[in-house]
Structures are given as structure tokens and as C-alpha cells.
Amino acid sequence: MTNAAVLAALADPTRRTVFERLRRGPASVGEVAADLPVSRPAVSQHLKVLKLAGLVIDRPNGARRVYYIDPDGLGELRRWLDQFWDDALEAFKNEVEMPKKVRGRRKS
Numbered sequence: 001m002t003n004a005a006v007l008a009a010l011a012d013p014t015r016r017t018v019f020e021r022l023r024r025g026p027a028s029v030g031e032v033a034a035d036l037p038v039s040r041p042a043v044s045q046h047l048k049v050l051k052l053a054g055l056v057i058d059r060p061n062g063a064r065r066v067y068y069i070d071p072d073g074l075g076e077l078r079r080w081l082d083q084f085w086d087d088a089l090e091a092f093k094n095e096v097e098m099p100k101k102v103r104g105r106r107k108s
Contacts, residue, residue, distance in 0.1 A: 003080050006073070009053035014038055015046045019055060019069070028064045 010016050014036070021032050033043040047067055050056040054073035058065045 003077060005053045006055060006077050009049050009055060012046070012049075014042075015049060018043060018046045019050055022056060022067055022069045026066045026068045028061070028066055030064075032067065 010019065017036065018032055021027065029040050029044050029047065032047070033040045036043065038046075047056060047058070051058065051067075054076070055070055056067050056073075057070045058067045060066075
């Protein structure tokens with residue numbers, strides 16, 4: 001999985017909705033598709049893209065497959081996003097800790 005694949009997978013609004021529904025817990029295609037304005041086959045295709053991106057996993061449960069959010073894939077994305085927060089927080093810390101005289105002279 002690459003971050004580009006994850007971001008591309010989540011760029012589609014319907015796919016994001018499918019992914020967000022799995023936040024409630026494991027679900028079959030039919031359960032995910034309930035109340036969505038798309039067909040079950042379309043939901044299956046969205047789940048396939050999410051799976052290929054490493055965001056969901058599936059397991060057989062009788063005659064159906066149950067989908068789950070993959071914590072490993074999500075963790076990788078989170079680590080990637082956290083680096084931006086780390087950089088922003090470090091810049092904020094440096095700005096706050098800068099002596100007031102110097103900070104007042106800086107131009108934006």
C-alpha cells in the first residue's frame with residue numbers, strides 16, 4: 001500500500017461513506033449497502049478498491065464475506081499524516097519560545 005493509493009481510494013465520496021460505515025464494526029456488503037443510493041455490486045467494487053489500498057480486510061462468514069477496517073493500513077496512513085502535525089507543532093513551539101523582541105520584528 002502507498003499513501004497515494006490510500007488517498008486516491010478515499011477521494012471518492014461514496015467510497016469514503018462505505019469506509020466510514022465500517023467504523024461501526026464489521027459488516028457484510030449488504031449491511032454496508034443498506035440505505036446507500038448505490039447497488040450492492042457497486043459497494044462490492046468500492047470495498048475491493050479499499051481492500052487493494054490496504055484500508056479494509058475481509059473474512060468469510062458462511063456464504064458471505066465480512067469487511068473490517070484494517071488497523072495496520074490505517075495506522076500507516078496515520079503515521080504519514082502525523083509527520084505533518086509534528087512539523088507544524090515544532091514550528092509553533094519555536095515561534096512561541098522565540099524572545100518577544102525578535103518575534104515582534106518579524107514580518108509575515
